[in-house]
Amino acid sequence: MIMGHPGSGNRCALVARFFTFSLLLCKTFLISALNFNSVNVDVDLFRVARTVDKRFLSVTIDASLMAEEKFMYLLGSPKLRTLAKALTPAFLRFGGTQQDFMKFIPPSEFYIPKSYSGDSRSHSGTACRKFELPPVLEEKLKRDWALQALFLRQEDVQRKYKQVKFSGHAVDLLYSFVNCSGLELIFGLNALLRTPDNVWESQNAELLLNYCERRQYIMSWELGNEPNSYEKKAAIRLTGSQLGEDFLHLRNILQKSALYNSSGLYGPDVSQPRDHRKDLLTGFLESGAKAIDACTWHHYYVNGRDASLDDFLDPKVLDMLAVKTDKVLKIVHSLSPGKKVWLGETSSAYGGGAAGLSDAFVAGFMWLDKLGLSAKLGLDVVMRQVLIGSGTYHLVDNNLDPLPDYWLSLLYKRLVGPEVLKIQVLPSSTNKQLLRVYLHCTNKESSSYRKGAVTLFALNLSKKQMVIKLPALISNSTVEVFVLQSAEAGIDGLRSRSVRMNGDVLKMVDERTLPPLQGVELPPVEHLNLPALSFAFYVLKQAASPVC
Known part of the structure; x- marks a missing residue:
């Protein structure tokens, strides 16, 4: 979560969201079992490649x-x-x-x-x-x-x-x-x-x-x-x-x-x-x-x-x-x-x-x-x-x-x-040009994340689901997931002026209030599932990068 800790009144709703989204991911994976691309990525958590301005x-x-x-x-x-x-x-x-x-x-x-x-x-x-x-x-x-x-x-x-x-x-x-x-x-x-x-x-x-x-x-x-x-x-x-x-x-x-x-x-x-x-x-x-x-x-x-x-x-x-x-x-x-x-x-x-x-x-x-x-x-x-x-x-x-x-x-x-880390899709991966991946230290201003957390963000340009296989170095970390998809289905849905995050359409609460933008936390996984024609942020909370 990135906007404070929820009170007890919200816990049931968050638990429900976790199971709903987890089931959605599982369902998507099972349905697409014969219709997905798999890619392997390699990361370097020990060196900052570049640092950009905090106002990047x-x-x-x-x-x-x-x-x-x-x-x-x-x-x-x-x-x-x-x-x-x-x-x-x-x-x-x-x-x-x-x-x-x-x-x-x-x-x-x-x-x-x-x-x-x-x-x-x-x-x-x-x-x-x-x-x-x-x-x-x-x-x-x-x-x-x-x-x-x-x-x-x-x-x-x-x-x-x-x-x-x-x-x-x-x-x-x-x-x-x-x-x-x-x-x-x-x-x-x-x-x-x-x-x-x-x-x-x-x-x-x-x-x-x-x-x-x-x-x-x-x-x-x-x-x-x-x-x-x-x-x-x-x-x-x-x-x-x-x-x-x-x-x-x-x-x-x-x-x-x-x-x-x-x-x-x-x-x-x-x-x-x-x-x-x-x-x-x-x-x-x-x-x-x-x-x-x-x-x-x-x-x-x-x-x-x-x-x-x-x-x-x-x-x-x-x-x-x-x-x-x-x-x-x-x-x-x-x-x-x-x-x-x-x-x-x-x-x-x-x-x-x-x-x-x-x-x-x-x-x-x-x-x-x-x-x-x-x-x-x-x-x-x-x-x-x-x-x-x-x-x-x-x-x-x-x-x-x-x-x-x-x-x-x-x-x-x-x-x-602002700290840029190295990540690459390995050459052996098929259709690797349709997956774009980037890796940074997680924003340190987000107090809910511990030192050493990293954020991987990825774009799936394919009409098939992408399965991103993580190296052992970070596969033991819990993951907070923020998947962004069009609010409408299909290719024509890409023209939608609304967006869903983890299944929910994003909109302001009122004229002066933004929604909390809470991710869904998943247990340690060896792979990340990225739906077709979507993009996502994955916060690897226990990545323990010494430079982050």
Whole structure:
């Protein structure tokens, strides 16, 4: 269990769940006795292969939410704040295409209301209640947002972006959300404000920095979004060298600030490398690498406008992440050794996502594999596009209800620690490409797990059950199981916007309360049964890994 110990009143229910789920596993195994794939895995519990940032799984909000300032009030929803807080520790990146078409309009004079006096970093009290959204207004805004999202999607298809002005009040709403949810804000500045000589014009950014400093808003910064595409979006071509100089200029501005002199600066947020685009990242690092704290790039697997269900289950599509990551890491490590590399924006399908897929259960295969593979390859932070916002790749839908990838992210946060351990499917196994397995130390913040526990998570891309045979080293450990399956049966059920965990459909208890997410504990076993087209977390509680 990962949310405290149940009282006596819940014990009968938990016992019933244990036997029900155990019988379900046994029934599944017996029925599938002649219809399963068996694989052997090997593990190394004695060495940490890599350690990622404690905020490894982070999230984004697309700057298009600020295209009409009234929608920023959605960030005051108690439900949304509850969902966001459960994903901490995490960064929240506020940026995207729209950030490069936005201009800050400061108030005529700075005025700090009494509710903002003192430490603005407090997570409770007047500052958090000030922007809490009343239920009646929330319902109206959600209806309006559904229409706005359609408009924004059309704007992206046409690549015609209108210039947007935003006020200090919009920034207040954003900061209240991250502050009261416990997230760490990274704000994306407009890089398309440029002089006739194509040099970044920093005056507007300095007005925003000044405003945020007066408010004592603790935050980090980015400059520009996907500069590779500026020529298509704004008829402006930028070299990597010039981009590096722009970042150095921004770093100099930050260093002159009493509040932001040591704040984080991340970039250049380039799209995934293609042969004709690698020169931009190379030129940027050659001129501006010392300005940034981590190098950021973006990754999507497929085009959302023509992606298919099969794409989301194709091992070859999933493996492309490793190919792209290898290219980026080689460039960064050769030009700026030791520099952290982040996926600064990522999801399943570009172009706003694939309708009926990116917001469905099937998207979890891409998302969970990306988390496992990114940590294994050495990416330090992965920022999911988006927590809420336009498109169909969101974690929380337009009604502010959590989608399957949200529940997957929540389980990952609670069960998976930052220490990456080695695990591999042995070559002798059949259909091994259809099983993806990863191993981490169990999250040490989960106090119900003893020292040395490890979490194995796995994806079954096959239409048959997978039987994972464990090495003797860990087969004597009790196992806490969290199996995630679509709420609807069959291949078409993979398009469901609901998910079952150990047989129960996951949903919020009420607007401010998440379910307990209790696993089912099984006795020591030599094999783990993973149903067809599902994924799961297995906490091996007595693995006794000396590095965990």
